Amino acid sequence: MSDPRPVPLLALRGIGKSFLGVRVLHGVDLDLAPGEVHAVVGENGAGKSTLMKIVSGAYAPDDGTVEFAGEARVFRGPRDAQRAGIGIIHQEFNLLPERTVAENVYLGHEPVRRGLVDRREMVRRTGQLLASIGETALPADTPVGRLGVAQQQVVEIAKALALDARLLIMDEPTAALADHEVELLYGLVRRLQERGIGLLYVSHRLTEVFDLSDRITVLKDGHRVDTLWTADTTAGELVRRMVGRELSHYYPDRAGPDDLGPVRLTVRDGGNRKLRGVDLELRAGEVLGVGGLQGSGRSALARALFGVAPFTSGAVTLDGAPVRLRSPRTAIRAGIAYVTEDRKGEGILARQSVLDNALLAGRAVFAARSGRTARTGRARELLAAVEVRAAGDDQEIRFLSGGNQQKVVLARWLALDPRILLFDEPTRGIDVGAKAAIHDLVRRLAREGAAVLMISSELPELLGMSDRIVVMRDGRIAGELPAGATEEQVVALAVDATRERVQ
Amino acid sequence: MRTVQPRPLPMRLLRARPGGILPILAILAVLLVLVALRQPDFLAPPSLMSFLGRSAPVILLAAGQYFVIVSGEFDLSVGSLVTAQVVVAARLIDSDPSRTWPVVALLLVGGALVGLVNGLITTRLRVPSFITTLGMFLILVGAVYLWSDGAPKGGLSEEFRRYGRRAFEDVPVLGRVPYALLVLLVLVALAVLLMRSDFGRTLVAVGDNPRTAELSGVRVWRTRTIAFVLSGLAAAVAAILLGGYSGVSFQAGVGLEFGAITAVVLGGVALGGGRGSVVGAMLGALTLELLFALMNFYGVSGALRSTVQGAIILLAVAVSATRNASRQGET
Numbered sequence: 066m067s068d069p070r071p072v073p074l075l076a077l078r079g080i081g082k083s084f085l086g087v088r089v090l091h092g093v094d095l096d097l098a099p100g101e102v103h104a105v106v107g108e109n110g111a112g113k114s115t116l117m118k119i120v121s122g123a124y125a126p127d128d129g130t131v132e133f134a135g136e137a138r139v140f141r142g143p144r145d146a147q148r149a150g151i152g153i154i155h156q157e158f159n160l161l162p163e164r165t166v167a168e169n170v171y172l173g174h175e176p177v178r179r180g181l182v183d184r185r186e187m188v189r190r191t192g193q194l195l196a197s198i199g200e201t202a203l204p205a206d207t208p209v210g211r212l213g214v215a216q217q218q219v220v221e222i223a224k225a226l227a228l229d230a231r232l233l234i235m236d237e238p239t240a241a242l243a244d245h246e247v248e249l250l251y252g253l254v255r256r257l258q259e260r261g262i263g264l265l266y267v268s269h270r271l272t273e274v275f276d277l278s279d280r281i282t283v284l285k286d287g288h289r290v291d292t293l294w295t296a297d298t299t300a301g302e303l304v305r306r307m308v309g310r311e312l313s314h315y316y317p318d319r320a321g322p323d324d325l326g327p328v329r330l331t332v333r334d335g336g337n338r339k340l341r342g343v344d345l346e347l348r349a350g351e352v353l354g355v356g357g358l359q360g361s362g363r364s365a366l367a368r369a370l371f372g373v374a375p376f377t378s379g380a381v382t383l384d385g386a387p388v389r390l391r392s393p394r395t396a397i398r399a400g401i402a403y404v405t406e407d408r409k410g411e412g413i414l415a416r417q418s419v420l421d422n423a424l425l426a427g428r429a430v431f432a433a434r435s436g437r438t439a440r441t442g443r444a445r446e447l448l449a450a451v452e453v454r455a456a457g458d459d460q461e462i463r464f465l466s467g468g469n470q471q472k473v474v475l476a477r478w479l480a481l482d483p484r485i486l487l488f489d490e491p492t493r494g495i496d497v498g499a500k501a502a503i504h505d506l507v508r509r510l511a512r513e514g515a516a517v518l519m520i521s522s523e524l525p526e527l528l529g530m531s532d533r534i535v536v537m538r539d540g541r542i543a544g545e546l547p548a549g550a551t552e553e554q555v556v557a558l559a560v561d562a563t564r565e566r567v568q
Numbered sequence: 569m570r571t572v573q574p575r576p577l578p579m580r581l582l583r584a585r586p587g588g589i590l591p592i593l594a595i596l597a598v599l600l601v602l603v604a605l606r607q608p609d610f611l612a613p614p615s616l617m618s619f620l621g622r623s624a625p626v627i628l629l630a631a632g633q634y635f636v637i638v639s640g641e642f643d644l645s646v647g648s649l650v651t652a653q654v655v656v657a658a659r660l661i662d663s664d665p666s667r668t669w670p671v672v673a674l675l676l677v678g679g680a681l682v683g684l685v686n687g688l689i690t691t692r693l694r695v696p697s698f699i700t701t702l703g704m705f706l707i708l709v710g711a712v713y714l715w716s717d718g719a720p721k722g723g724l725s726e727e728f729r730r731y732g733r734r735a736f737e738d739v740p741v742l743g744r745v746p747y748a749l750l751v752l753l754v755l756v757a758l759a760v761l762l763m764r765s766d767f768g769r770t771l772v773a774v775g776d777n778p779r780t781a782e783l784s785g786v787r788v789w790r791t792r793t794i795a796f797v798l799s800g801l802a803a804a805v806a807a808i809l810l811g812g813y814s815g816v817s818f819q820a821g822v823g824l825e826f827g828a829i830t831a832v833v834l835g836g837v838a839l840g841g842g843r844g845s846v847v848g849a850m851l852g853a854l855t856l857e858l859l860f861a862l863m864n865f866y867g868v869s870g871a872l873r874s875t876v877q878g879a880i881i882l883l884a885v886a887v888s889a890t891r892n893a894s895r896q897g898e899t
Contacts, residue, residue, distance in 0.1 A: 233802065373783065397785040410781035416842050427775055428766040430785035437766070477784065 072135050074099045074263040075120065075232055077557045081128035082115055089115050092129065095231065102254060104266045104274040105293070107284035108307055108520045108556065109359050113267050116284070117234050120203045120265065121153040122146030134231070152225025153234040154243065158217050160224075161215045162210030167191035169209050170224045194223050199256050215246035219253065233257065234265045240360065246524055251277065269358050271560050273302050283307055304560065308524065308552035316529035317508035319548055324350040327384075329516040330370070330485055335379035339365035343379065347485065347516045352507060354531025355520040356555045362540040363520045364406060367487045370518070371403040372396040383485075397430050402478035404471070406490035406520070412474050413462050420458040423448055423476045431481065437544075440480070447476040451506060468499025475506060486510060488519040492526065504530060524552045589848040592802075592855060599858045601725045607865045614743035621735065621746025622813065623857040625806035626827055628752065630835070631759045631846055632802025632855035635795040640775040640841030641690060643695035643796060646803040646828060649682055652712045652823025653807030657721050658816040662722035672728070675804045682708070683800025687793030692729035697796075703725035705825070712818070732812020746749050748809045755805065756850060771795060775841020798844045823874065830877045831856050833884040856880070 067542055075097040082090040090112045097103045105113050111330045118124045120131065122140030122246050130137050140146040143153075167188045168175075176186040193206035200219050203212075209220055218238065231455055235254075239247050254277055257264060267332055268274055274281060275295060283290040283306045290306045326349030335343040340362050347353055357363045366376045370381070372390040381388055390396045394402070405412045414422050423444040448458060451472040455465055462470055471491065478486065488507065492500040507530065521527040527534060534546040536558035544558045603610050610616065629646055636643040651673050660674070661667045686704055690697040735746040762768050774781045774791045782788050803821075810820055835852025837844025860873060 371783075393783050394785040403783065405783060411777070411783050412781055414773050414776040414842070416776050416838075421769055421773065424769070424785070425781065426784040429770055429773075429781070429787075454736045478743065 073097055073132075074101075074134060075265075076132040077116075077120070077129065078127045078132070079129035080116065080119060081113075082119065082126055088287060090119075090126075093284070093287075093289045095282055095289070095292070097265060099231070099261045099263050100258050101277045101280065102258060102264045102266055104268065104278035104281045105284065106268065106271070106274060106281060106307060108301065111284040111307075112287040113284055114236065115287075117153065117236060117265065117267060120146070120232075121151055121234055130420070147225075147228050147230075150229055150231040151234070152222075152228060152230035152232070154218065154221045154225065154236065154238060156237045158221055160209045160217055160220060163208055165206045165208055166195075166203065166212075166220050166223075166467065167205040169220055170194065170205075170227050172224070174228070187332060191223065191227075194226055195219070197260075198222070198226070198253060200253070213246075214241045215243075215249055218242070218250070222253065222257070230262065232263045232265070232489060234267070236267045237269065238266070239268065239270060247273070267523075269560055271303060274303075275300065301557075302552055304556050308556050315527075317505050320351050320511060320532045326350045326514060326516075329384060331382045332370075332376070333380045335369060335376040335381065337365070337369055337374060337377045338375070340369060340376070342367075342541055344542065345377075345535070347518055348512055349484075349514050349516050351532045352511050352517045352519055352530055354527045354534040355518060355537060356418070356524070356527050356534055357537035357543070357559050359522070361537040361559065363537050363539065364489055366537065367403060367489050367518065367520060370396070370485075371401055371487055373403075394430060397426060397481065397483075400482075400484035402481065402483035402485070403487045404474055404478065404489060404491055406493060408467065408470060408474065409496070413470055415463040416461055418459045419448065419453065419455050419462050419465070419473055420444060422462045422473050423458075423480065426477050427480045444476065444480055447479050448473065451476050451479070452502065466496065466499070468495040468503070471495060471499070471503060475503070479510075483515065485516045486518070488517065490520060490522060492521075492523070524555060527555065528552065588836060589845055589851060592848050592851045596697070596851060596858065597823065599733065599855060599862060602886035603862055603865065606722035606862070609863070610861070613741060617735070617742055617744055617746060617749065619857070619861065620854075621748040624746075624748040624752040625809045626824070626831065626857060627850045627853040628755060628802045628806045628809075629824055629828040629850045630831040632806075633825075633832050634835075634837060634844070634846050635798045635848075636697070637829070637832050637837055637839060638775045638793075638841050638844055638846075639771050639792045639795045640778065641792055641795065642685075642701060642829070643686065643799045644698065644701040644825045645682065645686060645708065646799060646806075647821040647824035647826070648705045648708040648712075649679065649800065649803040650807040650810060650824055651818060652708045652818040652821075653678065653804055654811040654816055655712050655818065656717055657728065657807070657811055658720055659716060659722040661725050662727060663725055663763055665725040665727045668725050668727040669844045669850050672808060674697075675807060676801060679800040679802075679804030679807075680797050681800070682803075683797035684793065686800070687796030690796070691789035691792050695857075720729060720818065722816075724811055724816060728808070729812040732809040732814075748813070751805065751809065755802075756847075759846045759850075767791075767794070772842060775843075777842070804858070826874070826877055827856065828853070830881050833881055836888075839885060 066165065073096040077093060077095040079094065080090055081088065081092055081433060095115060095407040105116065107113050115124065119126050122143045122145050125139070128519060132138065133151065138149060140149070161172070161337055170191045171187050175182045176190065178186065179185060181437055188205045195201065195203050195205065203216055203219060209217060212220065221231065238250060242250060254264065266278055278295045280292055281298065281303065282292045283303065328346055328348050330347040332345040343366060355363050357365065369376045370390060372392045372395055375391050381390060388399055390399065392510050409415070414425065424440065427440055445458065453469050453472045453476065455469060462473055465473070491507065492503055495503065503541055507519065528550065532548050534550055534555065536543045536546065536555055538561055546554055599859045609779050632646065633643055657675060660671045682704065686701050689695050689700045731747045731751065735744040737744050739745050770781070770786055771791055774786060774788050807821070814820065831848040831853035833839060834855060835844065835848035835850070837849050859876070863872065864870070
C-alpha cells in the first residue's frame with residue numbers, strides 16, 4: 066500500500082535482522098505519517114519487538130534502511146535515536162521512584178543556572194509540558210513512586226516529549242492499566258496525534274488497535290504480511306492474517322476414548338495475584354494444551370499447580386482429595402512434576418554432571434525411599450531411555466545441546482514416577498529432531514496413564530499435541546477448544562477478537 | 569552417536585576440569601620441590617608430621633568454609649568464633665581437669681549454635697551472608713572482651729591441651745604422630761563421605777543454581793543453614809586444637825577466616841558456589857601453610873602473610889573468572 070502523504074515521518078525499507086544465524090526479520094517495510102497511529106500486530110515471536118528496537122536504535126538492522134523525517138539514519142544507540150526525536154515507552158517503566166515528576170522528566174538534561182540545577186524552572190517547564198498534553202492534574206513536584214501506573218505512564222510520555230520526540234513507540238501500553246485508565250490513555254493518544262506526533266502502537270489487544278489506529282501492519286514469522294487501513298478491515302480478517310502456516314512435522318497420535326482415565330486434578334475458582342477464577346479439570350491419559358499470549362497467565366497456572374506461586378483462593382483436588390500445593394516440595398510429594406520454560410535459569414544445574422542433574426529431585430525429596438545404588442541405576446536407565454547424547458554421564462550438562470539438556474530434565478522427573486506432568490514450553494530452543502523425540506515422550510507418558518498439561522506458544526505444536534486446549538487471557542481461562550481446532554480459533558480467544566468494539 | 573555411560577574412575581578423577589584437584593596438586597608439588605631444595609630436613613617424617621599436625625586447625629576451617637562457600641555463601645565469623653571459644657574454654661575450665669569434657673561438649677554445641685544463627689539470619693531473614701557473618705564476627709569480638717573484662721582469665725587443663733600439642737611418640741617409620749593429625753584424618757574422611765552423600769551433592773546443587781534446586785524440591789534454606797552449622801562445628805574443633813597448641817589469647821583466631829577463604833579459593837572452589845571439592849579446599853589450606861613455611865625458610869618477613877593471602881585470592885578468582893568467560897560460548 067502506498068502512502069498518500071508526501072513525506073512520511075518514518076520509512077522503513079527492507080529491514081532484516083538475524084540473531085546467532087536465525088533470521089528474525091525479513092525485508093520489512095513500514096511507513097508512518099506525522100499524526101498517524103500505526104498499529105503493529107502479530108503473534109509472540111513475530112518480530113514486533115525486534116522491529117521496534119531497530120527503530121529506537123537499540124539494534125542496528127542487518128539489511129535495509131531507516132529513514133526518519135526524510136533522511137536516511139543509522140542510529141548508534143538508543144540515545145542517538147532519542148536525540149533525533151524518537152521516544153519509546155516500554156512496558157516496564159524506566160523511572161526513578163524516589164525522584165519527582167520534574168526530576169524524572171528532565172533526567173540527564175536538567176535546566177541549569179550558574180552551574181546548578183534550576184529546580185523552579187524545571188518544575189515550571191514540566192508543568193507546561195504536562196498542560197500541553199492535557200494533564201493538568203499531575204503535580205510536577207510529586208515523587209513518581211507515589212503515582213499510579215497510569216500517571217507514571219504519562220510521566221514516561223512527558224519524558225519523551227521533553228526531548229522533542231516526534232515519533233513515539235508504545236509497546237503494549239495498556240498491559241499494566243486498569244480498564245478505566247485505558248480510556249484516559251485513549252484521550253492522551255488523541256492529543257499526541259493532534260500535535261503531529263507519529264505513534265507506533267504495538268499491542269495484542271485488538272479492541273485498542275481498532276479504536277486507536279489509522280493503519281495496521283501485520284507481522285508473522287518476521288515477514289510483513291500486509292498493511293491495512295483500519296477502517297477497511299475487521300478483527301476476523303486480521304486474525305486470519307496473523308496465523309496460518311503449514312504443519313512442519315507429524316505429531317504422535319492423540320488419545321482415543323479408551324485412553325482417557327479418571328479425573329486426576331481439578332481446580333475450582335483458583336486465583337492468585339496473576340490468576341482469577343480458574344476452573345480446570347485434568348484427566349489421566351490426556352494431554353491438555355494451554356494456549357494464550359505471553360503474560361496471559363499460562364505459566365502462572367503451571368506455577369500455581371506446582372506450588373511455586375500457589376493459588377491464594379479456590380480449591381484444588383488430586384484424585385478426588387483436596388490438597389494444598391504450597392511449595393514445589395509438596396507438589397512433588399503429591400506426584401506432580403514441572404518442566405520449566407526457563408531451562409537455563411531454573412531447569413538445570415549448569416556446572417553439575419548429567420547424572421547429578423538427573424538425580425537432583427530424587428535425592429532431595431525421596432532420599433530415604435530407595436537405596437543410593439538403586440537410584441543411580443534407575444537414573445542411568447532413564448537417561449538411556451530418553452536417549453540423552455553425551456560424552457559420559459559425568460559430563461557437565463552445560464556442554465549438551467538444548468534438546469539433550471531437556472531430556473536430562475525429563476529423566477530427573479521420570480525417576481519420581483509422577484502422575485501429573487506440567488510442561489511449560491517443553492521444546493523452546495530445541496532443534497527439530499529432539500523436538501519430535503520430546504513430543505513422542507510426552508505422548509507416551511500420557512498413554513501410560515500420566516495426566517499432562519502442556520503450555521506452548523507454538524500454535525502448530527499446541528494443536529498437534531493436545532487432546533483438548535484451554536486458552537488463557539488476562540489471567541483467566543478465556544475458552545476451551547476440542548482437538549482439531551484451528552489456529553484462528555486459538556488466536557481469536559487469545560486476543561479477544563470476539564469482544565464487541567467500543568464506540 | 570552414543571548415549572551416556574559411566575567412565576572409568578581414574579579418568580574421572582584426573583580429568584582437568586574446573587573445580588578439579590589437579591591444579592592444586594601441581595602447586596603443592598612445586599612447593600614441595602622448593603622446600604626440598606632449601607630445607608631437606610623439613611621433609612623428614614618427624615618434622616613433616618609436626619607440620620601436618622600444626623596445619624590441622626587451618627585445614628579443618630577450610631573444610632568448614634568449603635561447605636558454606638560451595639553452597640553459595642560466605643562465613644566471615646569463624647576467626648572470631650575460634651578466639652571466643654578458646655577464651656571461653658580457659659575461663660570455664662579454669663585449670664580444673666574434671667571440667668574438660670563438659671566444656672569440650674559445650675564448645676561444640678556453641679559452635680553449632682553460632683552456625684545455626686548465621687544460617688537462619690542469612691536464609692530466613694535474607695540478609696546477605698557477607699553481612700550476617702561480618703556482624704557475627706563483630707558481636708563475638710565485643711562479647712568476648714566484655715565477658716572477660718579485657719584480659720583472658722583462667723587456664724586450660726592439660727587434658728584439654730594434649731589434643732593440640734601431644735603426639736604418639738616412637739611410632740615406627742613416622743617417628744611421632746600428633747593427636748591433631750589423627751583428629752584431622754578422621755574428620756577428612758567424614759567430610760569426603762559427606763560430600764559423596766545425597767546431602768553433599770544437594771549442597772553443591774544449591775550453590776550452582778538455587779532456583780533449579782528449589783523447583784526440584786530442595787529446601788534451599790535448610791541446606792544452607794546446615795552448611796553454616798558445619799562451619800561452626802569445624803571452628804569449634806579448630807579452637808580445641810589451637811587452644812591446645814598455642815594457648816589462650818585474644819589473638820588465637822585472628823585472621824583465620826581469611827586464611828580459610830584463601831585456602832578454599834586456592835583449592836579450586838568457585839566463589840559463589842556450585843563448583844569444587846572439599847579435598848581441593850583442604851589441599852588449598854595445606855598448600856597455603858606450606859607456602860608460609862617456605863617463606864620462612866627463604867627469610868621472607870612473616871609480616872607479608874596477609875599480603876600474600878590477598879594476592880592469592882585475587883589471582884585465583886581472576887584465573888577462574890577468565891577461564892569461565894572464555895568457556896561461555898560452549899553451551
